[in-house]
Amino acid sequence: MDLTVLYQVSYGMYVAGAQKDGRPVGCVINTVCQITSENPILSICLNRDNYTYKAIRETGRFSLSILSQETNPNAIAMFGFSSSREKDKFARFDYFVKDGLPYLREKACGYLTCQVLSVTEMETHAVIFARLVDTACGEKLPPMTYSYYYNVIKGKASKNAPTYQAPAPQARQPEAAGTSKWVCDVCGHVYEGERVPDDYKCPICGMDRSHFKEQ
Ligand SMILES: Cc1cc2nc3c(=O)[nH]c(=O)nc-3n(C[C@H](O)[C@H](O)[C@H](O)COP(=O)(O)O)c2cc1C
Known part of the structure; x- marks a missing residue:
């Protein structure tokens, strides 16, 4: 099966936020999908090892910040490649808290607040279905698509992203003495x-x- 065809599936770029032990946690996700139009329901897919997933399971609520083409790429790197287990990621960037949930400002073009309805766990990931309970507009900027992140920002997916595909193994260079x-x-x-x-x-x-x- 040629898995590279999956690169043709389109996504957006978001930061999912939650609260754990009284502090803000969050991570980059690309797997937001609107499921229904009336009383909108959304789904997201999270790796079960992600700290943000644990926070959402505990509290039953999460925020989504819709990233724009002008969102700081350093924020995407921080939220997408390191864990809130060890770092207060939000403290390093422009953000706000509403009703206990953190939202990344950093030129985001919209904000969604979601209440968990159900969770379906698979081997590595879980799909969360959630009711949209609040929205707010952000900057009037085009939303960042996954394709823009990949082709223009030249960003990559990290290991826990559902879209991650391991690069072909490269021959290891012999270590030069003294490096x-x-x-x-x-x-x-x-x-x-x-x-x-x-x-x-x-x-x-x-x-x-x-x-x-x-x-
Ligand atoms: C472009 C990109 C897309 C990502 N998409 C997802 C996703 O949809 N679901 C997910 O669980 N992780 C995704 N990740 C990986 C998480 O952001 C990453 O594992 C993060 O370190 C988890 O942080 P946490 O432990 O603080 O929750 C993505 C990362 C990148 C860079």
Whole structure:
């Protein structure tokens, strides 16, 4: 079966937010779908390991911030490649809280508030059906599609995204004597060399060299 055909399926880009133990948590998702028009119901798909999933299961509520083409790519990298388990992701960006739920502002073009109706768990992921209970408009900017993120921003999906496809394995280069290892503090990608070049961008999450720490 040729799974690359799945690249032709279209999506948008969102940050799902929730509250866990009194603090805001959230992650990037591309799997929002409107299921009904009257009393709208939406579905989202989350990896069961994601901290945001655990928060939504506990509280039964979540927010969606609809990202625009001008949303800060660093926010997408942070929300899509690191976990709220270890980081307060929202604190690093422009956001607001309403009725306990966090919403990422960062040029988002709309905000949705959802109440969980049911959850169907599969091996790795779960589909959550939720009633739309509130909406708010954001910036008048075009929403970011997954295709825009992939082709224009040159972003990637991270391992827990339902759309993730592992890259073909590459032959490992023999380690040159005396080179150092630099680890991206957002996604864990390792750069090997004397020093990280000034214009280097992480090939996984797009962060610049300031995020690489020598191991
Ligand atoms: C472009 C992109 C799309 C993603 N889509 C989803 C998704 O639809 N569902 C999901 O569970 N994770 C998705 N992810 C992965 C989560 O954002 C990622 O696992 C995140 O680190 C989870 O954070 P958390 O542990 O704070 O919840 C996506 C990541 C990227 C970069």
